[in-house]
Amino acid sequence: MADGRDLTGQPGAGAPVDEPRPEVEHPAPLEWEADVVLKDGTVAHIRAITPADADRVRAFHSRQSAESIYLRFFAPLRELSDKDVYRFTHVDHHDRVALVATLDGEIIGIGRYDRVDPTSAEVAFNISDHYQGKGIGSVMLEHLAAIAQEFGITRFTAEVLPQNRKMLTVFKEAGYEVSHHIEDGVVEVSFFILPTEQSKAVQLSREHRAEARSVRTILFPERVAVIGASRRDESIGALVMSNILAAGYQGELYPIHPEADQIQGVRAYRSIREVPGPVDLAVVVVPAAQTLEVVKDCRKAGVKALLVLSSGFAEAGDEGVKLQEKLRKRVRRAGMRIVGPNSFGLINNDPSVRLNASLAPVIPGTGRLGLFAQSGALGVAVLASAARRGLGISVFASAGNRVDVSGNDLMQYWIDDPETDTVGLYLESMGNPRKFSRIARHLASVKPVIAVSSGVSSFAAPPGHRTRTTNVPPQAFRALLRQAGVIRVENVHQLFDVAQLTLHQPMPRGDRVAIVGNSDALGALSGSACLSWGLKVTHGPVSLLPQASAEEFAAALDAAFADPEVDSVVAAFIPPLVTLDEEVSTAVRTVVAKYEKPCVATFLGMRGVDGGLDYVQHDGVSRSVPSYGMPEDGIRALNAVTRYAQWRSRDRGTPVAPVGIDRARAEGLIDAVLAEHPEGRALRRDETRELLSSYGIRVWPALEVTGVDAAVEAAEELTYPVILKSTSPLVRHQPGLVGVRGDLVDADAVRDAHASLTERLGPLDADRFVVQRMAVPGVSCVLKASEDPLFGPVVSFSVAGPPTELLDDVAYRIPPLTDVDVTDLIDGVKAAPLLAGHRGAAPVHRAALSDLIARLSVLADNHPDLSSVELNPVNAWTGGVDVLGADIVVRPALVRKDPGRRRMT
Structure with a gap:
């Protein structure tokens, strides 16, 4: 695959061949690194290219066929010159960006763009002959497009030979509006890379198919090896072998033992590398310390996936944490997927497989319930409860410490699984709530999803589970489940109460x-x-x-x-x-x-x-x-x-898309603040107003004043009637301390109010004031958006005063939101009747309030460096909404768990 002559070191629209070499190396952004599941279910690693890749680039080029080289370079370039290699591997990661896809440390694909003007760049790809057709080009296009948008690039161009149908197909099927014309025998392609509903749908569909296929490889193995099979009856290795045989596994079984010739009547092999032919699934039951060596052997033997039942990893302490991370990296580097470690096992009751690769000797019969649990103890409880109820299962999976395969992956598989009608999840922790919400919503639209949740939100995750801490209350997670259509229950007993109804009625x-x-x-x-x-x-x-x-x-x-x-x-x-x-x-x-x-x-x-x-x-x-x-x-x-x-x-609604948004202006202000204050800070009042105005949110002016004369001057500037209020946080949160005077209609009223508040609040050092125009009577509301390390952006809504401060009557939603989500957010508070005209009051302008929430949600979703945004108070009334106060804190954010490009957690 190839396109783009100017990106090869040959003359063209990009930089010339003999450009001066940079004196300072630009470090490769670590946040661009990602593991991705390819179309065939294998795993590749995406990262920025570095000067250290020079030899790998040469080796990659040497393995390419003459046809691929010609399609890429428009010439029979059998060897790359030093100048070419230097140009490829030395980029600034801004105007010139290059990514490589690797498998087992070997480059299998290269993608890059070179900026040609402030808003457009020329893009090129080169995919290994041996890995074409696996979706590498599509994945790299997604990643390059996401990176380019961060730097203000909105359009990609490319030059492609007409016979290069594969590359033309990559552009055509990406979901963008592609225009092209032929000039001098070359197809010139151009398309805008800003996400569209179609491009996002294509991306998610590809992710779904790839991840579902990788899980199917694990659940439907034709050849299974048990590494650690034992002749000792009381050992776990013997138990696993016995369970696989007792279930009537329909594939080929290979026990691996360094000395035995036969285990439980099945021929044994000294090493996985001695097994004839590739193995689909290796069940690992060796001591934790031996697993890294096992991974090395499995990689050389071409094993596709691992199920690690061994314990002694992160759940065992700091050394186990380090070992677990080494295991994860080694498995990912080898392009394999892994269930576990510390897993209870897998069960697939499909008659064509009949696999019980678990520690459960007795399992429920065949049925249409798919089950996922994390820890072994809960796996036992879940299976036992299903059996007692007479509920058959299709698939059971225990993720253990969840270093790779998780409930998200199983849900991707169950979306299309014709043998599963209802899904039950026991969630002790969650590594990627945003992705969970997205996949669960898809699955719940076709099949009931029932979740028992613990260890999520403000509670600690079980030992061994890789997850970030969270600052949001449990209500936010419950809102996420409701938003996704997931049926939340409190325990396993209730899970099966619901499951037996959905399965049989x-x-x-x-x-x-x-x-x-x-x-x-x-x-x-x-x-x-x-x-x-x-x-x-x-x-x-x-x-x-x-x-x-x-x-x-x-x-x-x-x-x-x-x-x-x-x-x-x-x-x-x-x-x-x-x-x-x-x-x-x-x-x-x-x-x-x-x-x-x-x-x-x-x-x-x-x-x-x-x-x-x-x-x-x-x-x-x-x-x-x-x-x-x-x-x-x-x-x-x-x-x-x-x-x-x-x-x-019900109608799911359409994604909110407010008009009049200037994302670049907001991004520029945030970047300028972080450039001066890398640790972040609260925005000044003028900065807050400017940032919000870029998203169409107008904050009423509030003039800070020192002294009574300044208060009168400010009131006359704003025009009467006005209010005078203290800016001290103490006044906001202390019952009985009234820090505001309203309906001030002239200078005398302002002077009286200033004297009264100064006398009352001076002893508390709360006599710092602002003057603001008087709003019409309405319902005072609070809108917030915060960037959570685990959940990403979280939006909340409440009615100000006692409902928020005393009763915790706050509703939450996780962006991106639809118009239906916004409606549910407003109606999700118990105080919502106040908005509809309680006791004869005029109802508020719901459309204006919904528009404000939509703008806030898009703002939070677009800018993860906004640590918190609070609009308080928001005066909702029959004629609209008025934002009377706002506070914003900017702080560098962690890379979101579910960014705008495909990546494994």
Whole structure:
């Protein structure tokens, strides 16, 4: 692949061949480094080129075919001159940027751009013959485009030979609007690189396909090696071998043992390198200290992925942390993927695989529930609970210390997996919430996702988990789950309560519920539970006599299901005194099968889907009525599924895109502040107003004054009526300390107010004032955006005063936001009725408030160096919104976990 004559050291629109050599080397930006999953599921490393790559570039060129060299250089250039190599490897990482893709330390692709004017650059690529077709060119284009935008470049150009169809396809399929024309036998290509909805969709689709394929390689291995297989019955190596064999693994199995010829009746090999042919998955159960050597052997043997069950890594202390990081880097360098270390294992019940590469000797049967857990102990609990409920699983995975494969990767796979209908996640920590939210939203749009979360937000992650600390409250994480359509539950018990409903019953079409049973007490309990969860009881509770016949049960249920005002049915029965249990079960199955409405049942003494309530729907679909120990359990699950069904059926909205934004101006101001204060600082009042104005946010002027005469002068400049208020933080947070005087209509009023506040606040050193125009009456609100080390940008909204300060009535959302997200954010506070005209007050201008939130969210999303932005107070009233105060702190931010280009965490 090739294009761009001027980027090869030959004459063209870029810099000439004999340009002067720079005297100072420019350090390669470390934040550009990224591991990426290629189209075939292997892993490559992307980084900036350095002068130390000279020999690697020569070696790369020497391996290229004559055709590839001609397409790249437009000439049969068999060897690179020293001048060419120097030009390739010495760049300024600003106007001239070059990236390399490496695998096992060897360059397999080069991409670069050279700026030709302030807003455009010429781009070129050269991909190894042996790795073409794996998506390397597409990945490098994404990374170069993201880097170029950081430096104000908005357009890429390229020159491509007409026969270079692969490179033309890369540009065409990137999602950009590409224009091209032919001149002198060369195709000249041009396109704007600013992200569009189409280009972002293409990027995410490619990421999804690559990561899903890499997980499928792990879950569907045709050849599995057990490194550390043992002849000792009590060893983990023996247990893993036994479990793989007992499950009836359908592929080829290779135990690896330095001395044994046979283990559990299977031929053993001394080393992974002696195994005939490549291995898809190596299960590693050797001591932690030996794993690095194992990785080296696996790399030489061409192993595609590792499952490391061995413990003794980051969960064991500082030395283990260092060992774990070495393991991660060595595996990534080799282009492999790794599950673990300290993993409980993998299970795939697909009949074509039947793989139990886990520490669980007994596993649930085949079903349509996909499960993900992190620690081994919780893996045991999750599998045992599923088995007790009679719930079969499709796939189970334990990520252990999660150095690579995580729940995000499994979710990518489950999006398209036809054998999985519901996904359950036990999350003890989270390494990349933004990516989780993005993938979970995609998955939840087609399948229910149920998450038990702990160790996230302000709580510490379990030992061994690689994650950043977070400063946001737990409510922010819960908001992220709601935003993504994930059903959040509190424990494993509730996870399976919900799963058995989603797997075996249709989705409810609304929140109207019928209650039928044979106990007044259970009926009343069920009704109270429905009301507490916000479900509407529109039929019943109907309580039959305890001695009612099966026919009477069936008639009552049939009437409930047939009621057009009913969306779901709750059936709550105590053991009948006369009628046999089997007769009741038959009656329930027969009636439920006639309708496309969900039913949750309580048959005291029964829990799960044990076969007693199985039935076949009229369309041939096999289902079961899930049974719960008590009505509250079933109704809690029904409420969760009802809210999920509502989320799934509603319009997701469109991404907010406010007009009148000058991103470059804001970026310039932030960069100027950080250039003078690398550690960051709070912006001055004038800087704050300028920065916000670049995003269309106008802050009302507030003039600082010293002395009463200055206050009067400021009031006359702003025009009456005005307010005089203290700038001291002490006044804001101390009940009873009023630091503001309003409705000042003339100079005398200003003088009186200044004297009063000075007398009151002077002893507290809070007599520093500003004068501002008086706003019309409205609802005072607080809007905030903060850059969190883990979550990235977080936006919050609340009504000022006691709701915020005393009741913590604050709603959160994670950008990027849609218009529906903005609406949900405003409605997410309990004080929201104040905005709609509480007790006869005029309702606020919702559209103006929504626009302000949208602008703040885009500002926070675009500029990670904005540590915090607070708009307080924001006066929302019937005619619009007025930003009366604002504070901004600028501080260098960590590289976000989910940047605008593909990368593994």
